[in-house]
Amino acid sequence: MSLMRRASLAALLALALGGIGRVQAAEPLKVGFVYVGPIGDYGYSYQHDQGRLAVEKAFGDKVKTTYVENVPEGADAERVIRELAATGHKLIFSTSFGFMNATAKVAKQYPDVKFEHATGYQRGPNLATYMARFYESRFPAGIAAGRLTKTHKLGYIAPFPIPEMVRSINAFALAARSVDPQAEVRVVWVNSWYDPGKEREAAEALIAQGVDVVAQQSDSAAPVQAAERAGVWAIGQASDMTRFGPRAQLTSCMEIWSGYYIDRVRAVLDGTWKPDDTWEGFNKDMVRLAPFNPAIPPAVKAEAEKAEAEIRAKTRHPFAGPIKDRSGKVRVPAGQTLSDAELLKMNWFVEGVVGSLPK
Amino acid sequence: MRLEARLEPSRAMMVAAPLLAVAATLAAGGLLFAALGFDPLAALFTFFVSPLGDLTGVSEWLLKATPLALIAIGLALGFRGNVWNIGAEGQLTMGAVAAGGTALALYEASGFWVLPLVLTAGVLGGAAYAALPAVLRTRFHANEILTSLMLNYVAILVLAWLVHGPWRSPEGYNFPETRMFTDAALLPALIEGTRLHVGALFVPVVALVVWAVLSRSFLGFQIKVIGLTPAAGSYAGFSPNRVIWFSLLVGGGLAGLAGAMEVCGPIGQLVPSVSPGYGYTAIIAAFLGRSHPLGIVLAALLLALTYLGGDAAQIALAVPLAVIQVFQGMILFFLLAADVLIRYRVRFSARVQTGGTR
Numbered sequence: 211m212s213l214m215r216r217a218s219l220a221a222l223l224a225l226a227l228g229g230i231g232r233v234q235a236a237e238p239l240k241v242g243f244v245y246v247g248p249i250g251d252y253g254y255s256y257q258h259d260q261g262r263l264a265v266e267k268a269f270g271d272k273v274k275t276t277y278v279e280n281v282p283e284g285a286d287a288e289r290v291i292r293e294l295a296a297t298g299h300k301l302i303f304s305t306s307f308g309f310m311n312a313t314a315k316v317a318k319q320y321p322d323v324k325f326e327h328a329t330g331y332q333r334g335p336n337l338a339t340y341m342a343r344f345y346e347s348r349f350p351a352g353i354a355a356g357r358l359t360k361t362h363k364l365g366y367i368a369p370f371p372i373p374e375m376v377r378s379i380n381a382f383a384l385a386a387r388s389v390d391p392q393a394e395v396r397v398v399w400v401n402s403w404y405d406p407g408k409e410r411e412a413a414e415a416l417i418a419q420g421v422d423v424v425a426q427q428s429d430s431a432a433p434v435q436a437a438e439r440a441g442v443w444a445i446g447q448a449s450d451m452t453r454f455g456p457r458a459q460l461t462s463c464m465e466i467w468s469g470y471y472i473d474r475v476r477a478v479l480d481g482t483w484k485p486d487d488t489w490e491g492f493n494k495d496m497v498r499l500a501p502f503n504p505a506i507p508p509a510v511k512a513e514a515e516k517a518e519a520e521i522r523a524k525t526r527h528p529f530a531g532p533i534k535d536r537s538g539k540v541r542v543p544a545g546q547t548l549s550d551a552e553l554l555k556m557n558w559f560v561e562g563v564v565g566s567l568p569k
Numbered sequence: 570m571r572l573e574a575r576l577e578p579s580r581a582m583m584v585a586a587p588l589l590a591v592a593a594t595l596a597a598g599g600l601l602f603a604a605l606g607f608d609p610l611a612a613l614f615t616f617f618v619s620p621l622g623d624l625t626g627v628s629e630w631l632l633k634a635t636p637l638a639l640i641a642i643g644l645a646l647g648f649r650g651n652v653w654n655i656g657a658e659g660q661l662t663m664g665a666v667a668a669g670g671t672a673l674a675l676y677e678a679s680g681f682w683v684l685p686l687v688l689t690a691g692v693l694g695g696a697a698y699a700a701l702p703a704v705l706r707t708r709f710h711a712n713e714i715l716t717s718l719m720l721n722y723v724a725i726l727v728l729a730w731l732v733h734g735p736w737r738s739p740e741g742y743n744f745p746e747t748r749m750f751t752d753a754a755l756l757p758a759l760i761e762g763t764r765l766h767v768g769a770l771f772v773p774v775v776a777l778v779v780w781a782v783l784s785r786s787f788l789g790f791q792i793k794v795i796g797l798t799p800a801a802g803s804y805a806g807f808s809p810n811r812v813i814w815f816s817l818l819v820g821g822g823l824a825g826l827a828g829a830m831e832v833c834g835p836i837g838q839l840v841p842s843v844s845p846g847y848g849y850t851a852i853i854a855a856f857l858g859r860s861h862p863l864g865i866v867l868a869a870l871l872l873a874l875t876y877l878g879g880d881a882a883q884i885a886l887a888v889p890l891a892v893i894q895v896f897q898g899m900i901l902f903f904l905l906a907a908d909v910l911i912r913y914r915v916r917f918s919a920r921v922q923t924g925g926t927r
Contacts, residue, residue: 248890278883279890282845285835288764289629290880296625297884307744308840331742370841371733373743401729401841555742568734 236272239301239479241265242294243277244287246306247404253429253448254403254465255279258305258328260449261467268472272479283308288315295320301478303328303471306403307372313337324483326474329374331554333485340470343491344374344427345381345553346521347463347499349528350514351445352385354460354502355393355423357510358443362392365416367426367433369403371567373556375427380560381528382425385517387562396421397565406430417442423460434459443503450500461514462500469495489550492522529553534561572913582911590907594900601896607886615885616878616896628763630873632835635769636661636827636844638869640851642779643823645860647816649783650792651799654817656702656717657824658848659724660695664825665832666728667694669839672754672832673736673747683753688768688829695825696818698724703817707810713817721848729841736839747839756834768830775823776862783862788815824848857904875900 243262247255262275276299278290287309294302295316303326304313310330317325317337325337333339355364364386368375383395396419398412409428413436416424425445426433431454437444438455446452446462470488477483490496499518502511520526531542535558542548548556559567598616599609620626640657647654654660668691675683701720705711732745740748756766783789795802795812802809831843854872858865879893 242884250891276884276887278880282842284840284842284845285632285831286845286876288835289633289877290884292625293880293884308842311749311837331744370729370745372745401726557743568730568737 238272238274239269239475240297240299241273241275241475242291242299242302243275244281244290244294244302244304244306244309245277245279246281246283246308247429248280249277251404251429252431252451252454255305255429257448257465258303258467261471264468265471265475269475269479273475281306281309288312291316291325292319295323300324301475301483302326307374324478324485333487335485338474338483338485338487340474340486340488341374342465342467342496343489344463344465344497345377345528346491347497347518348378348382348425349385349521350499350518351425351461351463352382353389353517354506354510354514355382355425355443355445356386356388356390357513358460358506359386359390359393359423361420361422362390362394363419363421364393364395365413365419365421365424366395366397366565367409367412367416367424367428368397368399369428370401371399373554376556376559376567377553378427379563380556383560383562384528384533389513393562395425395563395565397559397563399566400428402428404429406432409433410436413437413444414440427463431455446500452500457503457505459500459503460506461502464498464500466495466498492518493524535559536561536563570915570917572909573916574913575911578911579914586907586910587904589910590900590903593903593907597899597903598896601892601899602888605888605892607888612882612886612888615882617874619885620874620877620881624760625763626877628760628765630870630877631769632763632765633876634866634869634873635772636831636847637851637854637872638772638866639775639827639830640820640824640847641854641858641865641869642775642862643820644851645855645858645862645865646779646783646792647820648796648855648860650796650812650816652706652813652816652820653714654699654702654717654820655714655852656699656720656848657820657851658844658846659717659721660698660821660824661828661831661844661848662721662724662728663698664691664695664828665839665843666724666731666828667691667697667825668829669747669750669832670731670736672750673839675754676748676751679751679753683751684756684833687754687833688826691825691829691833692822693825695828696822698825699817699821703814706813706817713813717817728839728843732839732841738838745841749838750833754833755837756830764835766830766834768834771826771830772866776866779819780862792816824851853901857901859908871900 245255245258249255249259262277266275281287281290291304291312301324305328307329310327310332313325313327314332317334321336327339329341330339366379379397386393400408400412409430410432413424413433417440423443424433424437426447431451434444434446434451434455438458443460444455444458446459448465450462452459527547529548531546532540532544533542535541602612603609644654644657668687671687671690702713702717705716706713732747736747738746738748756768759765759767759769791807792812795807795809832839854865854868857868875897882888882893
C-alpha cells in the first residue's frame, strides 16, 4: 500500500517537475527554409543557407531551423511547404520564384503560420515577400568589366529570361558602356538555376567568341572555373567564388540574407512581424561585392567602389536616363529614372545587349 | 563464387527476391544512417512509415505515384516489344502543353465538357509527339532510343518558349507562367481537402486494360513474340511496324495524360518545369515492375514513397539530401540485384566447372 502511495507520489512529483520544466524552457520557434538548389551549389541556395546558419547562431536555442534542399519548382513544392507547416514550423521561407503559388496556397490553409516568399509578387495577411536589388551590385561590377575588357565583348550566363535577370543584365551593360561605349554584353540562357555542365559549356562558348569577362547569374562555380582555365576574367555569383578561380574572379555579386533573416525571426519572436514587401540592396547590405581581385589597376577598383558608394547613398541610380533600348528608342529620357514598378516587370534589353529575349 | 544460369526462372525466388531486397535495403540503409550519426531505426521509420501517417500523407503518396504509374505502364508495353521509348519526359511535356493550350483557349468557357476535352488534348499531344520517333523508326530506321531522348529537350524548350512568350500571363509581371486555369479545366479532388484528384482513378483502369491487352489479346501476343524474337515474329507474319506504332502511340498518350493531369491537377497552370523528371523515373518504375502492370503500380508506389520519405527525413531529422539520394539508389540497386537470383543461382565452388557451352 505504502509502496503504491510512494509510487503515485513520485509520479505526481515527476508530473509537477515536468510541468515546471515545460514552463521554463519555452518551445523554440521552428523556422523552415525551402531551397531550389542543393546547399552545396556555392551560389544562391548556399547563401540562403548561410542566412539560416546565421539565424541559428544569433538566437541559439530560441529557434530550431530546418531546411529542404533541391525542391523542384512544380507540384512537389506545395507538399514540402505544407509538410513544414504541418510539423510545427511557424515561420517558413520559400526561396525561389517557382514556389510562389504553392506558398500562397499553403499560407491560406495555415493562417497562424508566417510565410515569406523570395522574388515573387503574391502577398497575403501571413505571406510576406522579399528580394534583394541584385542589379545594384551588377552596376559597379559592370564598370570594372568595361574597364578591363580588351575585346569589348562581355559574357553573361543567366538562368531564365525573367525580369530579375533582365534588370541585372541591363544594369551590367549600362555600367560597362558608361566606361566603354563599344562594349557589348552577350547573353546565354541556360534554362536552369543550377546546372554546372550547361553553365561550363556556356562559359566556354562565350570565351570562344572572344568574350574576356564572363559574368553569371546561374548558381554554380563552373563558369568561374572555365574562366580560370581560359585565362579570362569572371564575375562570381551569390557567394565569393575566389576559391574556384583565384586569378579569374574579378569580383563576385554576393547575396547576403543573414541580416534579413535575423530581423524577420526577431520580429516573429517579438510579435511584431508584418507581411511586408522588402526590396533592398547595398543600403541594407542585402547585396555586396566580394573583394576585387588584387591584380586589377587601383584606378579601376576606385571607380567601381565609387559607383557602389553612390548607389548605396542613393545619389546614383543604375537606371538613370538617358537609356535607349536595342531598337535605339529612348526608353528613359535624361533626368528621369525607371520606377520600381517598371523595374519589376522589365522585359526589354538596353542597347549593347546581344541575345534573345522572348516577346 | 559465381553465377550459374537456372534452367527456368525460380518461382520461389520470384517471391523471395523482393523480400531479400527489402531486408538488404533496411540493413544497409540502417548502417549508412548509423555511420553518419543518425538513429537508424528512427531514420528508417521516418523514411518509410511517417509519410503515410495521416490522410494527407496517403493522398500525397498516391498523387505522386499516379504519373509515374501511368507513364511506366505505357513504356512497359513498348519494352515488352523491344521498343525503347526514352522520350516520356518530352511526351509528358507536350501533353501538358496541349492540355494547357486547350485550357487557356477555353478560358471563358465553363461546363462539364471542358475538362474531358482538355485531358483528351493532353493524350493526343503526347501521342502526336511520340509519333515522331515512330515515323523516324519505321520509315528511316532511326533508333528510337536516340530520337525520343533528343526530343525531350526540344519539348522542354517549346514549353519554355510558350510560357516565356506567347502564353505568358498578362497579370504575371512578365514572369514565366500562364494564367491559372479556371475551375472548369481543373481535376476535382478525389478526397476533399487533399490534392489527390480523380485522375488517380485512371491508374487502376489503365493497368487493367493494358494487362488484358498484353495477356489476353492477339496484339499483346504479337508484341511479346516480336519482343522476344523479332525473326520469329516476322516468319509468323506479324508486323513489327504495327507494334512500334502501337506501343509508341499508347506510351506517348499515357505520358501526355500524365502531363495533362499534372497541370490540371496540383500545378493548375503552365510553368517552365511541369515535371521533376517523371518521364525518366518511370523507366525505373517499368523495370522495377518487370514490365507487368501490377508490378509497375507497386514500383510506382515504392518510388513515390522514397520521395516523400526523403522530404520527411530532411525535415524531421535534418538528413542531407545527398545521403537520401544514396539511400534511394541503394533501394533500386538491391531490388535489381535480387532479381538476378530469379534467373541465376549462386555457386560457391572455387573450381570452374568445365563442360559444354551454354
